[in-house]
Amino acid sequence: MCIRDNHYSVRTERAYVYWARWYIRFHGLRHPVEMGGPEIQEFMSYLVNDRQVAGATYTQALCALLFLYKKVLKIELPWIEGISRPKKPTRRPTVLTAQEIELVFAQMEGVYELIARLLYGTGMRLMECAQLRVKDMDFQRREITIR
Numbered sequence: 010m011c012i013r014d015n016h017y018s019v020r021t022e023r024a025y026v027y028w029a030r031w032y033i034r035f036h037g038l039r040h041p042v043e044m045g046g047p048e049i050q051e052f053m054s055y056l057v058n059d060r061q062v063a064g065a066t067y068t069q070a071l072c073a074l075l076f077l078y079k080k081v082l083k084i085e086l087p088w089i090e091g092i093s094r095p096k097k098p099t100r101r102p103t104v105l106t107a108q109e110i111e112l113v114f115a116q117m118e119g120v121y122e123l124i125a126r127l128l129y130g131t132g133m134r135l136m137e138c139a140q141l142r143v144k145d146m147d148f149q150r151r152e153i154t155i156r
Contacts, residue, residue: 011081020136028073041077046087049074057095064095131155 012022029041032052036044049071056062056070078084105113110129117125127138137155145154 012076015080024069025073025076028070029077032070032074032077041082042084045084049086062095064097067095127153 012025017025032049033039033041035052035055036048039048052074053067053071056067062070075086078086114122114125124138127133127141128135131153133141133153133155140156141153145156146152147154
């Protein structure tokens with residue numbers, strides 16, 4: 010209930026519960042109150058070194074554990090030094106030209122084309138688009154209210 014009181018999304022709740030369970034299982038089903046900074050450091054190092062998780066996954070796992078300790082258990086952790094962090098790959102983003110985008114849209118039709126055009130044109134996330142309602146659109150002002 011603590012996560013809902015803080016107005017986190019249901020998907021974030023599921024992800025945080027997943028990471029808390031994995032953390033507890035990783036340490037032999039010990040209660041988080043019995044653990045602290047060194048155990049978090051060990052778990053995060055395992056994720057980076059053995060599991061080779063991406064940076065976003067690492068951040069999500071760390072945020073979930075910090076939420077567990079600070080908000081749920083109300084335990085203030087000492088600053089965790091020396092946590093292994095994932096290396097960011099050096100890559101350049103691929104950007105399609107306007108002609109390439111139109112070719113992609115030309116391959117679509119109906120609802121899928123509408124969704125793709127909305128996502129591309131507005132910068133909405135997929136779930137924001139899926140939950141879009143007619144009353145969220147103001148055609149006179151040319152505005153879409155995203156919730």
